[in-house]
Amino acid sequence: MNELHAAPIDVLRSRTSEKWSEYPDDVIPMFVAEADFPLAEPIAAALHAAVDAGDTGYVASRTPLPSAFSAFAVRRWGWDLASARIQTTADVSMGIVELLRRIDVGEGLVLTPPVYPPFFLLAEEAGVSVVEAALSDTGSLDLVAIETAFANGSRAILLCNPHNPHGYPHTHESLSALAELADRYGATVVSDEIHAPLTHSDARFVPYLSVSEASRRTGFALHSASKAWNLAGLKCALLIADDERTNALLEALPIEVAWRTGQFGVIASVAAYTDGEEWLDRALRTIERNRHSLVGRLAGELPSVSVVEPHAGYLAWVDVRSLGLGDEPADTILEHARVALRTGTDFGPGGEGRVRVNLACDPALLDEAIDRIVALVVARGSGDGAETAARS
Incomplete structure (x- = not known):
C-alpha cells in the first residue's frame, strides 16, 4: 500500500x-x-453531500456514529462494545471536564507528567486539584506512584492512552494492574484514547475498558476521529462507559453535553470510521x-x-x-x-x-x-x- x-x-x-x-x-x-x-476522500464526499443537501442543522438525538465506531473498534482492536453506552460531545477535552465535574476525585486527580498540557488546564476548569505520578522515561505508568496517590486519598486518574508526548500505547498488563488498583481504592479512570487509531504497525493499542471487569467498573473512555483524520475543527467526540454504574452517569449528563456536538463532526466521523x-x-x-x-x-x-x-x-x-x-x-x-x-x-x-x-x-x-x-x-x-x- x-x-x-x-x-x-x-x-x-x-x-x-x-x-x-x-x-x-x-x-x-x-x-x-x-x-x-x-482530507480523506470519503470524508470530503460526505461533507460535500451534506452541504449540497443543506444538512447543517442541530445534531440529532440518534445518529449512526455509535454503531460506526463500535464496528471500527471490533475490526481494529477486537473491542466488543455491545453492552457499552456511547454518546457524543464536542471534543475530548470537553468530555473530560464534564466527567471530572461529576466523579469523586478525593484528594486530587492523578496526572502522569510529562503529559498533554491541557490536562492541567482541564483539571483547573473542573475545579479539581492535581496529584502527579510521573511516568518512566519510556512512557510506561509508575504503578507504585499511582498506588501511593490512591492510598493518600486521590480517587481519580486521567490516563493518556496512547500517551502524549511519548507515543506509548500502554500494555494490557499495565492497564490491568491500574484497573485492579482503581477497583481496590474506589478510584475512577478517565482514559483519553484520542490517538488510538494512529497506533503504528509494530505496536498494539489496548482499550482501557477492554482489559477486565475491573476496568469496566472503574473506567470511562474518550475517543474521537479528530486526531487520526485531522477533523478537530468539526467538533465531535465519544464518551464511552461499559458498566451499570458508569453507564448511569453518562445517561445523567445534561442534554447540552450531546447537543454541543458538531453536525459536520458526526457526518465526518461516521465516514472516517466506516470508509476511512x-x-x-x-x-x-x-x-x-x-x-x-x-x-x-x-x-x-x-x-x-x-x-x-x-x-x-x-x-x-x-x-x-x-x-x-x-x-x-x-x-x-x-x-x-x-x-x-x-x-x-x-x-x-x-x-x-x-x-x-x-x-x-x-x-x-x-x-x-x-x-x-x-x-x-x-x-x-x-x-x-x-x-x-x-x-x-
Missing part, C-alpha cells in the same frame, strides 16, 4: 487553522497536533517513515540527542538538553532555525530541555526542519555541533 502524500505547500500555506497561520511563512510549523495530509481505514493506513506508513527518518538522522548527526521513539500518534518527544540551546530550546530553535516545536516545559515536570516534534508532514519538510536545526547547532559550535562541523 502506498504512503499518503502531504498536501502541496501552497495549499498548506492557504489553510487558516492554527498550524499554518500562527507563524510567518519562513517558519516550518511542527508544534501543534494537526496533520498536513489532504485505507486512508488511515496510508497516513500511518508516511508517519512511520518520518519516525524512522527522525531517529536515524538525529542518531547520525546529533548523537547526544535522545528520542523517545513513538509507536502511536505522530508526535515525537526529543531531549535536546545536550545541545546547549538554553532553558527553553524550542524558543531558540524558533528564533534562529525558524522551526516551530512545542516546548517541553508545557508538559509539566520532566519536560525541561525537551521538545515535541510533529511527524504528520511531507518527509522532505521534516528533512528541511532537521537540516535547519543541525545547522543551528553547528553555527553555535558546541556539543554535537562541533563534532558535526569537524566531520563535514
Whole structure:
C-alpha cells in the first residue's frame, strides 16, 4: 500500500487553522497536533453531500456514529462494545471536564507528567486539584506512584492512552494492574484514547475498558476521529462507559453535553470510521517513515540527542538538553532555525530541555526542519555541533 502524500505547500500555506497561520511563512510549523495530509476522500464526499443537501442543522438525538465506531473498534482492536453506552460531545477535552465535574476525585486527580498540557488546564476548569505520578522515561505508568496517590486519598486518574508526548500505547498488563488498583481504592479512570487509531504497525493499542471487569467498573473512555483524520475543527467526540454504574452517569449528563456536538463532526466521523481505514493506513506508513527518518538522522548527526521513539500518534518527544540551546530550546530553535516545536516545559515536570516534534508532514519538510536545526547547532559550535562541523 502506498504512503499518503502531504498536501502541496501552497495549499498548506492557504489553510487558516492554527498550524499554518500562527507563524510567518519562513517558519516550518511542527508544534501543534494537526496533520498536513489532504482530507480523506470519503470524508470530503460526505461533507460535500451534506452541504449540497443543506444538512447543517442541530445534531440529532440518534445518529449512526455509535454503531460506526463500535464496528471500527471490533475490526481494529477486537473491542466488543455491545453492552457499552456511547454518546457524543464536542471534543475530548470537553468530555473530560464534564466527567471530572461529576466523579469523586478525593484528594486530587492523578496526572502522569510529562503529559498533554491541557490536562492541567482541564483539571483547573473542573475545579479539581492535581496529584502527579510521573511516568518512566519510556512512557510506561509508575504503578507504585499511582498506588501511593490512591492510598493518600486521590480517587481519580486521567490516563493518556496512547500517551502524549511519548507515543506509548500502554500494555494490557499495565492497564490491568491500574484497573485492579482503581477497583481496590474506589478510584475512577478517565482514559483519553484520542490517538488510538494512529497506533503504528509494530505496536498494539489496548482499550482501557477492554482489559477486565475491573476496568469496566472503574473506567470511562474518550475517543474521537479528530486526531487520526485531522477533523478537530468539526467538533465531535465519544464518551464511552461499559458498566451499570458508569453507564448511569453518562445517561445523567445534561442534554447540552450531546447537543454541543458538531453536525459536520458526526457526518465526518461516521465516514472516517466506516470508509476511512485505507486512508488511515496510508497516513500511518508516511508517519512511520518520518519516525524512522527522525531517529536515524538525529542518531547520525546529533548523537547526544535522545528520542523517545513513538509507536502511536505522530508526535515525537526529543531531549535536546545536550545541545546547549538554553532553558527553553524550542524558543531558540524558533528564533534562529525558524522551526516551530512545542516546548517541553508545557508538559509539566520532566519536560525541561525537551521538545515535541510533529511527524504528520511531507518527509522532505521534516528533512528541511532537521537540516535547519543541525545547522543551528553547528553555527553555535558546541556539543554535537562541533563534532558535526569537524566531520563535514
